[in-house]
Amino acid sequence: MKYVQTTCPYCGTGCSFNLVVDKGIVTGVAPYQRSPVNEGKLCPKGTYAHQFINSPDRLKKPLIKKDGKFVEASWDEALKLVAEKFRSYKPDECACLASARVSNEDNYAMMKFARGVLKTKHIDHCARLCHASTVAGLANIFGSGAMTNSIGDIAESKCVFIIGSNTFECHPLIGRRVMQAKAKGAKFIYADPRYTPTGKQADLYLQFRSGTDVALMNGMMQEIIRNGWENKEFIQNRCNGFDDLKKEVMKDDYSLENVSKITGVPADKIKTAAEWFAKSGASAILYSMGITQHTTGVDNVKSCGNLQMLTGNLGRPGTGVNALRGQNNVQGACDMGCLPVVYTAYQKVIDEAAQKKFADAWKFPDGIAKGENGYEVTTLMNVLTEKPGEIKCLYIMGENPMISDPDLTHVERALKTLDFLVVQDIFLNETTEFADVVLPAACYAEKDGTQTSTERRVQMWRKAQDPPGEAKGDWEIIASIAAKMGYGAQFPWKTSEDVFKEMATLTPSYGGMTYERLNRPEALHWPCPAQDHPGTPILHGEKFGMPDGKGLMTGIPFKWPQEVPDNEYPFVLTTGRSIWQWHTGTMTRRSASLEREEPTGWVEINTDDAKKLGVVDKEKVKAKTRRGEITITARVTPDIMPGVVFIPFHYVECAANVLTINALDPIAKIPESKACAVKIEKIAEA
Ligand code: SF4
Structure with a gap:
């Protein structure tokens, strides 16, 4: 028996644990005390992260569809078919979806394959659905689209403001740091339409209407400026655009009274939140998909940045704009250039120098994809339905859009237009x-x-056991397809470390990282540009990543979500996660200890709303939107705002994304998964 230390495959917190290996088979999870992230503690998903690994459902051989049915095939037969089909399309008739679930090495290989072998500009992944607004919004105002601070220093905060994140259920080991800050006297403000387990620990709870984030933060900023609580020195020395911001937020639209009407939050609570936040000395914002998954996702993110620049809460411990990324490696998949506009480390594909740098390094004899921006995954789905035949071939690695993407009927129509679809995964889905x-x-x-x-x-x-049957690592599969297509010389890697070394030479923020350095328990935070660089746990200490080093404040007008309630669809639907399940359920629903806790989905309805509808707790109801309908069990609770209902998106049998809207943020192209209009109906008795 041995212990193999590794990193949790679920949420973006990045907890470490030991996999217990008995006779070459993973049999359990044991604590790893030396991790500075989680110090040996785990949430339920981490505790049971071994249970799906040896599920009998694991894919063990390649499958080829023949006469509508999957038939097992040899690797040689499958690779030959894939290589032959891939070769038959023009470059931009192909698209690739990389994955926030797999390693940096796998994602780098997919990015190189897309741009170098297929020569397509269309590569994206599910970051589009969760934090595309963070990448676009923070890059626009700070020059870097990532969480500014580290998890550990949240415990140093004097005031934690969580908006649009059920942190204690979705990033539990980050929630632990919030409680550590609170134990040391920090104030804790929580804004969300649901009174979640996170909200129940807060000192001040702001129950606000989904999609009114900008109004709430503009109202707080007006109150801060009105009282002279802004950090004048920070604004003067470190920021541009204060006048623009002030002009917008001082409008009468954002008076306490008006913001209270828009958001539903009592005026005195907005005032208290503004005062606590501005006067603490070290205030941190934590947010997640409640901020990003809106048609105003980029605006919401920039508003968080505005609030932090206004109060000077950046570049120090206990402060920052802390975007809590959803999946284990969604940050890495973005860093690896699995986005349609950048190579690794956000080097723009339209930048000629970057284009030349990658073309020269990779040495594809017939060149690489043109230096043009490609389709985002959400745009791709629209193109598939609106211009059938433009994209003919899709290669998906480790994603399940038939549960995760908005408006599943639309996604199904899109996938059915494809001539050839390859999916690389650990389970059928x-x-x-x-x-x-x-x-x-x-x-x-x-x-x-x-x-x-x-x-x-x-x-x-770290590898703890062999893959089942003939399954292989993702970058190895990608390299095998490349070799079959005549590009073996461009994919010469023998180990993951070989892939990492190549990637690091082309990726400035990873340039000083090596496996040897990463093997230490504390690992390294990027940017780490040189081998003697210690890494950067806190960004923007002295200056921002903008050309003049200054952060950019901007006035952001409030806009309602695209689809608001009306007489026919009177409720706002918001979607989210459960502590027991993970995304499309492929792993957690095969983990008995997790699945038994919440084995199916539900719709949360406010007690008063349920009474008006004549619906009681645990009753089956229909949830209907303009896109579709599902049958689902009602969970009647006073913990959700009247007029709002919530459905977790993990469950195929009552899939929330049948209902959601494919309305996109105009910049980030992220869908509005957190607000659409829905009706709840009793099911007529037979
Ligand atoms: Fe894994 Fe996230 Fe839980 Fe940590 S908090 S154990 S990373 S799921």
Whole structure:
């Protein structure tokens, strides 16, 4: 028996634990005390992160669809077919989806494959659905689109403001740091339409209407400026755009009275929140998808930045704009250039110098994809339905859009237009149903590699057992397809470390990282540009990453969500997660200890609303939107705001994304998963 230390494959917190390996098989999880992130503690998902690994459902051989049915095939047959089909399309008839679930090495390989082998500009991944607004919004105002501070220093905060994040359920080990700050006397403000377990620990709870984030923060900023609580020195020395911000937030629209009407939060609570936040000396904002998944996602993110610049809460411990990234390696997948506009480390594809740098380094004899921006995954789905035939071929690695993407009927129509779909995953899922070829991949416990957590900490995965059957690591599969297509010389890697070394030479923020350095328990935070650089736990200490080093404040007008309630669809639907399940459920629903806790979905309805509807707790109801309908169990509770209902999105049998709207933020192209109009109906008795 042995212990193999690795990093949790679920949320972006990046906790470490030991996998217990008995006779070559992973049998359990044990604490790893030396991790500075979680200090040996784990949430339920981490505790049971071994249970799906040896599920009998694991894919063990390649599958090829013949006469509508999957048939097992040899690797040689599957690779030949995939290579032949891929070769038959023009470059921009192909698209690739990388994955926030797999390692940096796997994502780098996919990015190189897309741009170098297929020569397509269309590569994206599910960061589009969760934090595209963070990447675009923070890069626009700070010059870097990532969490500014580290998880540990949240405990140093004197005032923690969480908005749009159920941190204690979705990032529990970050919630622990909030409680540590509170134990030391910090004030804790929580804003969310649901009185979640996180809200129940807060000193001040602001129950606000989903989608009114900008109004709430503009109201707080007006109150701060009105009372002279802004940090004048920080604004003067470190920021541009204060006048623009002031002109907007001082409008009468954002008086306490008017903001209270828009948001539903009593005026005195907004005033208290503004005062606590501005006067604490070290205030941190934590947010997640409640901020980002809106048609105003970028505006919401920039508003968080505005509030922090106004109060001078950046570049110091206990402060910062702390975007809590959802999946284990969503930060890394973005860093690896699995976005349609950048190479690694956000080097723009339209920048000629960057284009030349990658073309020269990779040495594809027939060149690489043109230096043009490609389609985001949400745009891609629209293109598939609106211009069938423009994109013919899709290669998906470790994603399940048939549960995770908005408006699933639309996604299904989109996937059905494809000529050829390859899905590479560890299990069959709702998306593989539409695939022509399924390639069996290794999971996190079966390969070495790195992942980058929400705090920009790059940490190791270590192989604990062999993959089942003939499953292989993702970058190995990608390299095998490349070799079959005549590009073996461009994918010469023998180990994950070889892939990392190549990537680091092309990626300035990872340039000083090596496996040797990352093997230490504390690992490294990017940017780490040189081998003698210690890494950067806190960004923007002296200056921002903007050309003149100054942060950019901007006046942000409030806009309502695209679809608001009306007589026909009188409720706002917001979606989210459960502590027991993970995303599309492929892993947690195969983990008995997690699945038994919350084995199916529910719709949370406010007690008064339920009474008016004549609906009682645990009753089956229909939830309907303009996109579709589902049958789901009612959970009647006073903990959700009247007029708002909540559905977790993990469950295929009552899939929330049948209902959600494919309305996009105009810049980030993120869907508005947190607000659309819905009706709840009793099911007529037979
Ligand atoms: Fe894993 Fe996140 Fe739980 Fe930590 S908090 S154990 S990273 S799921």
